[in-house]
Amino acid sequence: MTGRPRTVIVGASIAGISTAEALRRAGYDGTITVAGEEPHRPYNRPPLSKQVLTGQWAPEDASIAPAETFSGLGIDLLLGVRATGLDTDRRRVRTEAGELAYDSLVIATGVAARVAGPLPPLAGVHTLRTLDDATALRAGLDGAARALVVGGGVLGGEIAAGLAKRGLTVTLVGRGEQLCFGQVGPLLAPLLADLHRTNGVRLELGRDVVELRGADRVTGAVLSDGSEVAADLVVTAVGSRPRVEWLAGAPLRSSDGVECDPAGRAAPDVYAVGDVARWADASGGSSTRVEHQQHAIEQAHAVAATIATGVARAPGIVPFFWSELHGTRIQAYGRFDGASSLAVVAGDAADGRFVALATRDGVPVGVVGWNLPRAFREVRARFASTSADLGERQLVP
Amino acid sequence: MRIEVNEPACVGSGQCALVAEDLFDQDDDGIVIVLADHVAAGLEDAARRAAALCPARAIALVE
Ligand SMILES: Cc1cc2nc3c(=O)[nH]c(=O)nc-3n(C[C@H](O)[C@H](O)[C@H](O)COP(=O)(O)OP(=O)(O)OC[C@H]3O[C@@H](n4cnc5c(N)ncnc54)[C@H](O)[C@@H]3O)c2cc1C
Ligand code: SF4
Numbered sequence: 001m002t003g004r005p006r007t008v009i010v011g012a013s014i015a016g017i018s019t020a021e022a023l024r025r026a027g028y029d030g031t032i033t034v035a036g037e038e039p040h041r042p043y044n045r046p047p048l049s050k051q052v053l054t055g056q057w058a059p060e061d062a063s064i065a066p067a068e069t070f071s072g073l074g075i076d077l078l079l080g081v082r083a084t085g086l087d088t089d090r091r092r093v094r095t096e097a098g099e100l101a102y103d104s105l106v107i108a109t110g111v112a113a114r115v116a117g118p119l120p121p122l123a124g125v126h127t128l129r130t131l132d133d134a135t136a137l138r139a140g141l142d143g144a145a146r147a148l149v150v151g152g153g154v155l156g157g158e159i160a161a162g163l164a165k166r167g168l169t170v171t172l173v174g175r176g177e178q179l180c181f182g183q184v185g186p187l188l189a190p191l192l193a194d195l196h197r198t199n200g201v202r203l204e205l206g207r208d209v210v211e212l213r214g215a216d217r218v219t220g221a222v223l224s225d226g227s228e229v230a231a232d233l234v235v236t237a238v239g240s241r242p243r244v245e246w247l248a249g250a251p252l253r254s255s256d257g258v259e260c261d262p263a264g265r266a267a268p269d270v271y272a273v274g275d276v277a278r279w280a281d282a283s284g285g286s287s288t289r290v291e292h293q294q295h296a297i298e299q300a301h302a303v304a305a306t307i308a309t310g311v312a313r314a315p316g317i318v319p320f321f322w323s324e325l326h327g328t329r330i331q332a333y334g335r336f337d338g339a340s341s342l343a344v345v346a347g348d349a350a351d352g353r354f355v356a357l358a359t360r361d362g363v364p365v366g367v368v369g370w371n372l373p374r375a376f377r378e379v380r381a382r383f384a385s386t387s388a389d390l391g392e393r394q395l396v397p
Numbered sequence: 398m399r400i401e402v403n404e405p406a407c408v409g410s411g412q413c414a415l416v417a418e419d420l421f422d423q424d425d426d427g428i429v430i431v432l433a434d435h436v437a438a439g440l441e442d443a444a445r446r447a448a449a450l451c452p453a454r455a456i457a458l459v460e
Binding site: 021064380 | 406450
């Protein structure tokens with residue numbers, strides 16, 4: 001290595017930006033270059049399906065930080081620059097604007113919205129992943145009266161709620177018999193369904209969209225049970241695919257996300273963070289790819305510490321996420337895989353405000369908050385400090 | 398060091414109060430309450446950690 005060490009980060013969203021900032025906080029004095037394909041100043045995605053969709057915020061309000069923050073930290077932000085290839089032998093990232101040489105590389109390219117089946121590209125059909133998607137969707141609301149949301153997951157639910165708030169008549173179609181909500185879905189499905197129905201969203205569960213109607217502009221859809229739904233606006237939220245296409249040919253394993261060890265290392269001096277990353281479990285469980293804002297931030301902090309100190313940090317991050325549906329704040333902390341029951345420990349489910357412990361075979365595995373955020377935090381803090389399996393761990397190989 | 402919060406952006410995660418309970422609390426709706434606008438010496442690192450962990454990027458520190 002000659003001169004200052006160089007870190008290149010590909011992807012200028014929450015995971016990439018958090019890594020860059022954390023490197024500086026950790027005292028890293030090398031160069032930091034962040035290359036992102038989108039032309040916009042880095043922004044947060046969670047508000048896109050909430051305040052930006054409902055019109056409470058202008059799209060710019062979702063910005064992660066003012067431009068001076070990056071220049072002040074000596075972070076070189078290359079916006080509108082897409083990475084097209086990786087050469088790990090020569091330690092270079094190929095981009096549309098030339099090559100970037102690195103000593104440490106952080107892959108933070110996130111995921112893209114999956115496109116629903118073979119649906120034709122009619123006007124009035126949207127997805128929601130990027131700021132441009134959000135702007136297009138907002139423009140598409142003009143004159144729209146009946147919306148069809150395809151996808152029974154968290155994002156589909158938020159979009160349905162946002163459109164209902166905007167005064168549209170909303171139908172939500174989900175393939176499963178129940179609404180999904182990440183790993184907590186099975187525990188919360190009946191509550192979620194009630195919440196949607198009370199707020200005027202019509203649910204069509206256990207069905208799929210098999211055909212869209214319309215010549216140039218969508219007019220409706222045919223569902224798998226043969227029924228038809230009239231709609232002048234369709235939004236699909238049917239999952240995501242990791243943005244790994246630019247890594248084709250590189251010696252990394254990346255079939256469903258970039259595979260990493262518990263410290264986020266995919267290869268020597270190559271790391272992955274955020275939605276694109278699949279980290280091995282620190283205690284030997286199966287690897288996971290988590291699509292939550294907080295997870296992206298915590299992975300970024302761990303990788304920045306590893307790069308800055310040279311000592312691998314494997315934090316054993318416990319997933320936390322929040323969502324907001326019809327003004328109800330839902331929070332979940334833990335690993336809910338296989339959890340089968342909820343025991344309310346604060347508030348009252350009948351009042352629509354509670355905190356509950358989720359258990360698997362009688363053992364608490366996570367905390368769920370339903371419109372009771374402060375108590376959620378208190379229960380979470382107690383839970384994390386009493387559960388051997390949870391909390392931060394440090395592993396020095 | 399001074400703390401500025403963007404309340405409309407706060408999502409009530411409680412992350413700030415978990416890592417810096419002397420500096421942050423939450424109201425009943427979970428929205429952040431700053432306990433001390435000026436960060437006392439010795440709490441700066443906790444303040445930086447809270448700002449860095451906030452999933453809504455709602456905490457700014459003015460040095
Ligand atoms: C509408 C919406 C609402 C959400 N709400 C919540 C929520 O309430 N709570 C929650 O916990 N999480 C939520 N999430 C998830 C959260 O936004 C993600 O976990 C987070 O954005 C992950 O950040 P990331 O940086 O890993 O990936 P991304 O945010 O996807 O960023 C990756 C960036 O890399 C860029 N990129 C891709 N390929 C290349 C390339 N080859 N070269 C250069 N740049 C490239 C992309 O353009 C993108 O800007 C939501 C997501 C969406 C879309
Ligand atoms: S960490 Fe951020 S979002 Fe969470 S309560 Fe504090 S200010 Fe609000």
